[in-house]
Amino acid sequence: MRLNLLLCTVAAVAVAGVTLVQAQVARPQTPAPQQQGPVEVEIDQGVIRPFQIAVAPFSGPNGSQVTTVIGDNLRRSGFFEPMNPSSFIETGLSLQNAPNFPQWTQIGAQAVLYGSVTPRADGRNDFGFRLYDPYRQCQLVSYNFTATPEQWRRISHKIADVVYQRMTGESGFFDSRILYVAESGTGLNRLSRLAIVDSDGADPQFLTDGNEIILTPRFSSKPDEIVYMALGKDYSRIYLYNLSTSRRESLGEFDGQAFGPRYSPDGTKVAFSIIRGGNTDVYVMDLRTRQLSRLTSDPGIDTSPSFSPDASRIVFNSDRSGTPRLYVMNADGSGQRPISRGGGSYTAPAWSPRGDLIAFTKSQGGRFATGVMNADGSGERQLSSSYFEEGPSWAPNGRYLMFARQTRGGDTNLWMVDLSGRVIAQSGYQGRGSDPAWSPLLADTPMQLGRAQGPDSCPS
Structure with a gap:
């Protein structure tokens, strides 16, 4: 069972109980044009001729x-x-x-x-x-x-x-990494491990041993700090994890089940959902004071909060209208309003680091799609569609998305698509994996910063 279905099932049960074959980048094989003007690559509408x-x-x-x-x-x-x-x-x-x-x-x-x-x-x-x-x-x-x-x-x-x-x-x-849930084995021997890999799929490393079910790993604005949810035999916890020191810290015990964490842009807060008293609502914790604030209180299931880059707003998923849709609210919980306007179910929203777009997963007519819309819900467009896909995560430049895709009766792998929808391929990592999270660009330490070697002679 995939991530969003699992989270919604967990929430619904609690309420009821009142407790790329590797794909290649599509590129037409056309002769190179004879260039007459300045060198430039136009990327706003996608590139037809590489x-x-x-x-x-x-x-x-x-x-x-x-x-x-x-x-x-x-x-x-x-x-x-x-x-x-x-x-x-x-x-x-x-x-x-x-x-x-x-x-x-x-x-x-x-x-x-x-x-x-x-x-x-x-x-x-x-x-x-x-x-x-x-x-x-x-x-x-x-x-x-x-x-x-x-x-x-x-x-x-x-x-x-x-x-x-x-x-x-x-x-x-390119100088970034992908956090994801690595999957291996079948049936009772199925393992779920937190893993990390270079942006091109090289050097995969496991961060957990498979004794827990790992869900929703996410990066902070610092590329060495992450947050994720772990399900053990008799517990569920949200952990903060430092990739440089391997230090793991629990956010604490909650009155209810907490899940779906995500950092604020400055890394000082974590937003997540808690199933409590028959409701599933969005909360935010200040990591400095450990103060917890409730942001939603609707009887519906409110999940998957994601901050805008300026931290002034949060997009989240809610079924309060009967069908999962996307909503936006101010960071203090005020001004809650729906933004998704089409048919089908919307889940897994993720605000672009550029602030202009919100990515999402949409299911309709027996298929799943990865799409984007403007922050006000206008301009919705589909970038990728398949038998099953979910959980888009933005590249640090806001031009690409990585998501998990499963073929009918097959494995789940990591895929990438650009904002034009014309560049789509399985990621360089060939193993089974789901719920990817793209890191910010990595820090330059300990390497020396690059140095320009004299002025460029081509006018921009």
Whole structure:
């Protein structure tokens, strides 16, 4: 039984008792256009023709792995198509020299990225790179990161973020992680474990041992602090967990069952639902004082609170009208009003980090969909639809969503879709998983911040 069905069932029982096969990013195979104007990637309406970028092999230790990760990141965004290296005419590019521009325009490259990994005397490596527009024959960006050799994968993500931002004007999202519920086994041997993985699906790690059922893991605004719900043999608790120290702390015991936690944007509060006295309502706890405030009191089942980025409002799910719909209220519980307007059932709302949109799961006609709407409920549109999917979580740049999708009679996996709905694929993680939560961009410590290596010569 999936997450929202489980939570609603738990609430309903208490009231009654009064106690991607891996999918590939869809991209038409069309010839690269002959560029005449400035390099730019338009992403507001989605990209029909991916941008042809030549990612030349990086030299030095781990250079080939760095090249692969950068190319895979850019391809996964749906806006770029890294070119086949066998088509490259010029090889052995050096950071000391500009590329031979005609040899890149000849093969249709709209941008050229190359770099090197250079060991330092202090045991760290310099990861330098340059990005050029071969048609205008100018440099788009030149950067250097300094980090330990073991951090090559993170640096690869950060380089991809710099390229993505320079080419699209939007912040990147590759240097982030995904928190999720890893599923394994069947029947009585079925395990549910809290797990975390890099944004590209690499390096999955288990954070719990499978002795509890894990639900609704969520990140704080700090990428090393999370909150989640755990069901044991004779208890249910909400835990705060620090990924850096592995310290776990319970929010305490409540008069009633608490579930569905989510941090406020500043990380000082946690909103969640409590089943108490026949009602399921939304509460918020101040983590500094541990003071608990009740925000809703309707006889319906009120769940899944999510703060707006400025913390002034909360979107939540309620069946008070007879069917699960989305409601918005002020952060103090005042001004509660419905915003979803279509047919079907709306669940799992998540406010975009940009503040402009609210994502949700919608079920109607025997199918489930992942969609978005404006914060006032207008402009609803469906991004993905399948036999079963739920629980969308926003990428840190507010341009992508990750969610769980299950095939009929098959496993549940993590999937990703962009705001146009044209870029949809199974995430890089190939294992069984549900209820993903996307982290903010990771902190730069302990690596040194990247440094621009001279001015860009291409006008924006």
